[in-house]
Amino acid sequence: MPEGHSVHRITRQFQRNFVGHRVTVSSPQGRFVIGAAQLSGQTVTDARAVGKQMFLEFDHGLWLRIHLGLYGAWDFSGEILMDATMASANGRMGQTNQHGTDLPTFDATGENSIFSIGAPRRTRVRMSEQEKEIDLDDTFPPEPVGQVRVRLLSDTVCADLRGPTACEVLDPAQVEAAIAKLGPDPELDNTPEAEQRFVSVVRKKPTPIGRLLMDQSVVSGIGNVYRAEMLFRAGLNPHAPGKSLSDETARDLWHDWAHLLHIGVATGQMMTMDDLEGERYRLAMKNRADRHWVYKREGLPCRVCGTHIVLEEMAARKLYWCPRCQA
Template identity: 60%
Template sequence: MPEGHSVHRIANQFEQSFVGHRIEASSPQGRFAAGAEQLSGATMVDSKAVGKQMFLEFDNGLFLHVHLGLYGAWDFAGQIATGASMAETRTRRMATRRAENGKDPETGKDPETGKAAETGTPAHVADDDGEHSMASIGAPRTRRVRMAEQEKQEDDLESFPPEPVGQVRVRLLSDTAVADLRGPTKCEVLDAEGVDTAISKLGPDPLVDSPKKGGDRFVAIAGKKRTPIGLLLMDQSVISGIGNIYRAEMLFRARLNPHTPGTEVPEETLRALWKDWTKLLKSGVELGQMMTMDGLSKKAYAQALKSRADRHWVYHREGLPCRVCGTNIVMEDMGGRKLYWCPVDQA
């Protein structure tokens, strides 16, 4: 299932390539014909991600709400944003949110913390498993890109728009780009009130909520629940965007036993988890990869970017020695998903 960084990157792609354009919406598969008819002919005016869910706003007061779930993916084609352009999009979005949250849009300083917001530019990375950030080639090019849990860049297009391939639930077509959605868990048209209701059910997202208010909200919710922290981090009503990989990695980075009830996790540890999620989410959006190793040499970092097996502390390392203490990493079922952790460092 795509985790939070992937959905934010998809939202950035829509902002860069579709916002401001009149959209022709259709449902080649036929299952979303009525919804597509409501949106077709309107101009897309905003694109927003909250955790694993995305909201595309149109100038007729309606929104397309999409949750990719386990099998969903967006296929983009046409003049598609790539590495450097994606970074610029994120910078603009963060500047807008700083202004909306009462920060100085020039300095980016938060009156609550007195600190400036972090910015960055993604590097061009291509790994052995096909997961990579898009090539930093500046202006959009006419090509195909699939964006889901992994991002895969295909050959340049010979003609535009390409014919729909497979079971396309909804197609969004502008004068320069097309986006095809397949296999989502949720795809629906909402009004503004419906969007507010959907977002109200979600926990804080570091790229949406202010650092202090978001952290306070997470601590207040998680600290009152006796549910194991390993389940709380996956509960989208507690904190948004964390999936199976980030859960395992964050718990190890905090040296925290996944079975510890939220009520028994010290407040400072909960705040550290929020801060770490903020750092990892921003890195994931910029790199297009879930890089959770730290303290690496320049050579080891380059290798980790190239090979997923070298990118994580514990995820998918069942039976392999812990990178810190040498104890074999264990795997168990928690919340219907595989959890990887070290029984010594996280005892």
């Protein structure tokens, strides 16, 4: 499932390519015909991500809410305008993207060769948990591929949505109610008030911290990878009740989430071993196995203490942790 950084990156694509443009909205699959008719012919005025959900506002006051879930993905095609936070030297984006605003970019051979940043590119890009450039013929708009729930089409860019968990038209009051149910998102709001909201909820709950971090009403955007990595970085036992955490520990978790999320949005990578340099950094940006402390490392020795990483299920998802470092 796409975690918070992926949804923020997708939203930036909409901000860059659709906000301010009138769009035709359709449902090639036929499952969103009524909703598409409510939005078609309007201008996109805002694109917003909150955790794992995104919201597109149209100039007549209605919004489109999307939750990609496990299988959802967006395909962008046409004259896609990319900026410094989204472009890469080889055109591939997301988990394979190696460029961030504050970080060097390397292509498949390890060379630093940024180009075309800010320029429109004739391409087709799929964005979900992973991002990749796919083959594009000369036809625009392209024929829908697969079960396309929603198509947004401007004069120059097409966005196709397939496989979402949620796809619905909301009025402003419904959008406000939906966002109110979500925990704070530090990429959207990293104020002391947002931090305090997170800390207060965590410190009054008897629920294990490993469950709380996955609860989108507690904090927005954290998924399976970031949960495991944040808990390891904090030296926290996943089973520790939230109320057992000190104020300082809870605040450190919030700050670490803000830090890792920002890296993820900038690079497209869930880079959690963020102290790497030189060749180790290059390898980690190219290979997931080299950029995580515990995720998907069950049975392998802990990178710190050598104890075997264990795997168990928590909150219906796989949990990876070190029983010594996180005792």
